Amino acid sequence: MTPQNRRKSGTHGAGVGMPLQIRHAKKEELAAVADLVVRTKRLNAEFDPLFAVVADAKSRAEKYVQATFEGSGRLLIVAVEGTKVLGFMRAEIRERTFYEPHTEGFISDFYILPEHRRKALGNEMLEQASSELKKMGAEIIVADVPSQNEIANRFYAKRGFRALTSLFGKAP
Amino acid sequence: MTKRPTRVDYSKKALKYSRFYGGKVGIAPKVPVRSLDDFSIWYTPGVAAVSKAIQADHELSFEYTGRWNTIAVVTDGTRVLGLGNIGPEGALPVMEGKALIYNYLGGVNAIPLPVKVGSEEELIAFVRALEPSLGGVNLEDIESPKCFEVLDRLREEMSIPVWHDDQQGTAGVTLAALYNALELTGRKLRGSRIVLFGAGAANIAAERLLVKAGADPKDIIVLDSKGILHPEREDIDQLMLKNRWKYDIALRTNGDRLTGGLKDALDGADALVAAAGQGPDMVKPNEISAMNRRGIAFFLANPVPEMLPDAAHKAGAEIVATGRSDFPNQVNNSLLFPAIFRGALDVRAKTITDGMVIEAAKELAAFAREKGISSTYILPTMVQWEVFPRVAAKVGQAAVRDGVSRRKISPKESFDAALGMIEHSRKMMSTLRRSGAIVDPPE
Numbered sequence: 001m002t003p004q005n006r007r008k009s010g011t012h013g014a015g016v017g018m019p020l021q022i023r024h025a026k027k028e029e030l031a032a033v034a035d036l037v038v039r040t041k042r043l044n045a046e047f048d049p050l051f052a053v054v055a056d057a058k059s060r061a062e063k064y065v066q067a068t069f070e071g072s073g074r075l076l077i078v079a080v081e082g083t084k085v086l087g088f089m090r091a092e093i094r095e096r097t098f099y100e101p102h103t104e105g106f107i108s109d110f111y112i113l114p115e116h117r118r119k120a121l122g123n124e125m126l127e128q129a130s131s132e133l134k135k136m137g138a139e140i141i142v143a144d145v146p147s148q149n150e151i152a153n154r155f156y157a158k159r160g161f162r163a164l165t166s167l168f169g170k171a172p
Numbered sequence: 173m174t175k176r177p178t179r180v181d182y183s184k185k186a187l188k189y190s191r192f193y194g195g196k197v198g199i200a201p202k203v204p205v206r207s208l209d210d211f212s213i214w215y216t217p218g219v220a221a222v223s224k225a226i227q228a229d230h231e232l233s234f235e236y237t238g239r240w241n242t243i244a245v246v247t248d249g250t251r252v253l254g255l256g257n258i259g260p261e262g263a264l265p266v267m268e269g270k271a272l273i274y275n276y277l278g279g280v281n282a283i284p285l286p287v288k289v290g291s292e293e294e295l296i297a298f299v300r301a302l303e304p305s306l307g308g309v310n311l312e313d314i315e316s317p318k319c320f321e322v323l324d325r326l327r328e329e330m331s332i333p334v335w336h337d338d339q340q341g342t343a344g345v346t347l348a349a350l351y352n353a354l355e356l357t358g359r360k361l362r363g364s365r366i367v368l369f370g371a372g373a374a375n376i377a378a379e380r381l382l383v384k385a386g387a388d389p390k391d392i393i394v395l396d397s398k399g400i401l402h403p404e405r406e407d408i409d410q411l412m413l414k415n416r417w418k419y420d421i422a423l424r425t426n427g428d429r430l431t432g433g434l435k436d437a438l439d440g441a442d443a444l445v446a447a448a449g450q451g452p453d454m455v456k457p458n459e460i461s462a463m464n465r466r467g468i469a470f471f472l473a474n475p476v477p478e479m480l481p482d483a484a485h486k487a488g489a490e491i492v493a494t495g496r497s498d499f500p501n502q503v504n505n506s507l508l509f510p511a512i513f514r515g516a517l518d519v520r521a522k523t524i525t526d527g528m529v530i531e532a533a534k535e536l537a538a539f540a541r542e543k544g545i546s547s548t549y550i551l552p553t554m555v556q557w558e559v560f561p562r563v564a565a566k567v568g569q570a571a572v573r574d575g576v577s578r579r580k581i582s583p584k585e586s587f588d589a590a591l592g593m594i595e596h597s598r599k600m601m602s603t604l605r606r607s608g609a610i611v612d613p614p615e
Contacts, residue, residue, distance in 0.1 A: 039406075039409065042406070042407075042409065042410070043409040043410075046409065046410055046413050046414075113403065113404060114403055114404075114408050114409070114412060114419070114422075114423060115403040115423050
């Protein structure tokens, strides 16, 4: 007698073969993107206690994403497979009061789910966001990451970015 | 009929005898000293010629010295038995015991060597520096996840075998037990749903070994204290930064994307390997009942298994194993590590590959099958010492096959070498006892 399997094997990996898209986020993806925002902030918390994440991060993230949808000069790009959001990038256009060039595309958040990393997805998202930000008037692209996040630092350095400012912090 | 000794009895005896003998092992001569003149051979001036020969060809240190059969049993004392971080001094009696088992069951000259180190790097540097004196290193009782980094680095950087028994040893014996449990229940490794409960040294190594042995990683589910590992678990980025071994497992296992706890994992599972901590209620009857019929459940925590065998059988498990000698089916590292090093040392291996461990597991399982496996006998027992040279020979041959041996010998030579060394150790013990050089303990 062979064991009776309640579960069939060989049916893993739902969503395999679905087309991968990098495009603007849709309103109905708000919750999924907000979840990734929280993950971004939790990841930052690993690098410094001054990035400890608030308890109601999820609802704040939803408002944050909502505001991004509504505001002008803001960009919200997602990588999507079928209906699954694999990663997102949020950016906005900012004025540089005293410096030339005058207008920057500021990448505030960038996150890709672990199993979709190291597959050039990040590169594609950055390129697409850069060209959109350029159309929106950005003359330079800047990105904000924790100083201790070596993976993020390497990601940007490898693509020709250089460190511009250092933000120092301590409890008073 | 005599009463079976209790744990308390053993503790009392251990304290009393340890003081009586003042240590369990010591270095013994291998050469005769016929007169003091012999020291001119074994030591200066004669020995200089041997030194010069080795200086010209370091590989000769495996021929002209005891290096080929010597290993160090190294620990930093950070996770000793179930006692936790008790420090290197506290770890010494354990390492002595391990060295004694290596000697008696494997004919291996093992040196107990707990060390006081301040960091992971210091431990790695220390072990690396021992290389010229050793044929191999047994790492022991080092806390997780430090043990993974230490083992991976040393395996890469040293050209002698480095073995961490809490990882590879436990994983190897578990695989052997699983082979026979699967056989008895009409299953194969591939196609079986295997749940690993606990993501410490043993199960992290087991996952890798199971996959190397042919299990489908998508059909393996691993749980730590926070539940099922999967690629989107909330703490996944934390794992990436703090425990990349667990992180990698979260990404490559669990093809069905199960989430939740042990019951969710066991629903429809074929086998459970629990290495999660002291029982007897770590695993509950309703969790075992969720498994497929003819379920296999191993509870490896010592001294109290995650669930007691009786309870597991009642909940529906057919084949149950534990780490304990007073229940059937003891998953005992001692079945493996003496033979692993015996085989590796006999061919002067440069490392111990996963392939060598899989061959050892297969031979352990084959030995039990020849004796006749049943739900209460899936592994050889410690008294069946004939299994050691057989496993050693397979390990040696796997090293030759995998191209990691310094010496190429035939299967028969491998077996004869191992048998000779193990018999020699047993003979030494009986000779020393008979002559009174080793006396029996006082009553």
